[in-house]
Amino acid sequence: MGELVVVEPGGRAVAQAWQPAPSQADSDDHLVTLWLHGRIARTLASYTTEVRAFRAFIGGRRLRAVRLGDLHAYVDSMAHLAASSRCTRMGAIKSLLSFGFRVGYLPVNVGAAVRLPAPRCALAERIMTEAETHRLLAAPNIPRNRAMLHLIYAAGLRVSEVAGLRWRDLTARDGAGQAAIYGKGGRTRVILLPASTWLLVQGVRGEAEPDDPVFRSREGGGRLHAVSIQRIVKATAMRAGLRPEVSTHWLRHAHASHSLDRGAPISLVQATLGHASVATTGRYLQARPGDSSARYLGL
Secondary structure, eight states: OEEEEEEOTTSOEEEEEEOOOOOSOSSHHHHHHHHHTTOOHHHHHHHHHHHHHHHHHTTTOOGGGOOHHHHHHHHHHTTTSOHHHHHHHHHHHHHHHHHHHHTTSSSSOGGGGOOOOOOOOOGGGGOOOHHHHHHHHHOOOSHHHHHHHHHHHHHTOOHHHHHTOBGGGEEEETTEEEEEEEOGGGOEEEEEEOHHHHHHHHTTOTTOOTTSBSSBOTTTSOBOOHHHHHHHHHHHHHHTTOOTTOOHHHHHHHHHHHHHHTTOOHHHHHHHHTOSSHHHHHHHHHHSOSOOGGGGSOO
16 A cells, blocks of 8 residues: 555645555466467467476476576576577566566566577578579479468468468459468458469369368368478478478568568568568568678679
8 A cells, every 4th residue: 555646636736545456366377377368379388388497497486586586597597508499488488577567466577687698590591592482382292282382482371370271261352362361469461362372272172161271181181280281391392302491481481581572562571471560571681681781892
C-alpha cells in the first residue's frame, strides 16, 4: 500500500491510498503456463525445455529470488555452445522474466540487464543462387514434391505453414491464384502466386475436399508433417547435387534474396514473408549487398 498524489481541478493536491495492480500469476508454474499460452507447438516444446533447464540450474528457487549473478552464471555455463545457441536459450529466459514483470508477478525484470554477444551472421552461407534453386525445383520426380517445393519458394513459406495448408486456403485469381497463410504470431497474410506455381499445385488436388491438406502423406492420407517435408527437401537437394545442409528454410531465404535482387520493394518482401519488422527483411540486403565501396578501390 502507498500513496498516490492526485491534483484536483483548481490545483489542490490530494493524497489517495494506492496499491499496485494484483499479479496475474499465483506461482512460478502458473506464470510459465500463462507465458506459453497460444504458442505454436514447436516454440512450446523449445521454450518448455529451456525453462526446465534454467529452473534446474537455479536449484528450484523461485523466480522472484533470481539475481543478476544467477543469470550471468547460467550464461557462463553455456560457454561450450555456439553464440547463436546461447542467445536462443537465454532469449527464452529473458522473455519469461520480462513477461513476469509485465504481468506484475516479478518485482524487477532482472533479465533486462543481461547482454548477450551477437552471434555471427551466417545468412549469406544459406542463400542459394538462382541456378541452384532451379536445379532443386527441377529435381523432384513426384508431382506432389515438385508442386510443394515450387510453392515454398514462390511464397517464401515456413515449413509449419506448408504442413498446415488446406485447399480452402487457396483461391483462383486472374488466371493464377492466391494463398491465405496462417503464420507465425497468429498473423494471416495473403500471397499472390505465379501462374506456373498455381498450375503445379492444382495439378495434385484430384478429388480433395476444401478442408483436406494440400500436401498429403502417402501413408494414411493425412497431412504431410514438417519432419517429412524437411526429409523430402534434403533428399531432393542430394539428388540435385547441392549441399547437404539445404533445408526447407533455405528456399525461404532464396525467395527473399532473389526477389530483392530483382527489384522487389523491401516492404513487399516483408509482407510476403510475414516478418514482423522490416529490419528482419533487411538482413538479406546485408547478406548479399548490391554494391560495396571495395569495388571503387584502385585494385
